[in-house]
Amino acid sequence: MFRLAHLSDLHLGPLPDITYRELASKRITGYVNWQRNRRKAIHNGVTDALLHDMGEHNIDHLAVTGDLVNLALDAEIEVARDWLTMAGAPERLSVVPGNHDAYVPGALRKACKAWRPWMTGEKTHIRQSETGFPYLRSNGQVALIGVSSAHATAPFLALGTFRDEQAASVAKLLDVAAERGLFRVIMIHHPPVRGLTTAHKRLYGIGLFQKTIAQHGAELILHGHTHDPTLTWIEGKGHRVPVLGVTAAGQSTGGDKPPAQYNLVEIDGKPGAWRVTHSRRGIKGQLPTFIVEGSDPEDLFSAPQFDAK
Template sequence: MHNITKIGHLTDIHYSYPENITIKQLMSKRLYGYIFWKLSKGKRFDFSMLKEIKEDIKKEQLDHIVVTGDLTQLCLPEEFYKVKTFLQSLHSQENISIIPGNHDFYVSEGKKHFYKEFQLQYPFVKIINNCALIGVNSAVVTPPVVSYGYLTQSQIKKLQEITERLDNRYFNILLIHHPPINGITFWNKALINTKEIIKILKTGIINLVLYGHIHRFSIRYFFSINGKIPVISASPLAYTLRKHNQIGGYNIYEINRANNKWRLIIKRKTYNFQTKSFDVETFDFFIFS
């Protein structure tokens, strides 16, 4: 079992490719999203950054990459194809774990395109060296203006079964798109059934939670019977906003075990538009198990 595992965390890419969008495709919630993108949201993203991000990720020699949703903006087939091509340029397919976000299921048709490109089932478990990744799907089709999520009862039941089988031989990481605890975002963007997730977190079997959706870097804590669990979001990958917690980039988690404790080092890498390079901010945690 490897002593140190390096996991990259990307989220909210919102890859947009509306050039060939049809009138038929716009006759849905996509029209709202298309107008919002053209008038406002699209100005916050710069996909030319992806080249620099790709080069930086390659230098980091990550063991694995996780993507916590919103790969696309309007869940168009071309968007899924192009973002998949980008992700495949970062690492081998077996070393990338992906969960969908609400924009990937923006309309019912999006589910078909997502599963065509990524062919995943949820929840899933992947063992990466000394880590266990548990991915769930909180994305659902919603009306305009709201972007809440929830886990189906089938997923909740399977997730409970999975966590009952996990043990502290591994550093257990839960991947979800929507914030899994209350108070992080507004009600219309929140996870509806946080109670079920909180019940699982209280057992202490999960060591770290990674999510997206809120478009900013954030570290919160949930207190389980075994101590505090970091609950972390990354900022959108190609964001151009300069406010500190929103600067575009990605996170790296370095995980190792020593003296019966897990050590988690978080590196937040943000893109510096002036130097055309990445700045690094580091956080260090010891997690008892």
């Protein structure tokens, strides 16, 4: 059995010292939001506790679907690299970026360079972007395919994109993994499902993403961005594909969003006969008394939502 954990939206704090020059950009809006709202709700100790609980459950791999930082300051990017070093060796931890990691032009390139050991895939000769996406990593019976929806946007926007070039490469990676008989997990920050977030935070290219999955198949899709624990489905090749969202990994109790959780997915079986269970584990009550069972494990591949509609 392979145990896969999924975290997202760490928003590691506190913010480092910031200069007036650095604020002379979209960062001013994010800085105000941090001071007014996010710094009161995000608590690094919560994320640490989730990692401790993963250790208790013998996790084989950790998938992190973006927004490690807040304003993509150089100092934040380095702090996130230190966190990754602490959280897991590159062969046991995979990352894709979120919109906050690409907060201003040039930030995504810096973040991907600093976090490259956790974003590097196998050499497949399939075309990648200048920041290295999409990538394929295989670990035992599981293939992790990292997709980037992150790019810099105007103030008050948190949009993501999935375009033709990346779609073509993702399709090829899905086929490569299928030929090897692997359980294919796609990691992306923005939800590839309509209606899960507002218009100014949505993914451009949802239709293209879903068409790619319908034609080439996948077994599981993980995303972040919404800070909500969601489970939806999209059409795949032969069966519908579960799409899992998760709460913000640093979210403490008492905020507008649910407190921090991680998805725990247990994978066993073989192609055509996969056995996959899912549960959420997270915090309850005030720090530091928390790690509790989030829900009873749910069998994703025999759920009634897979019936044709």
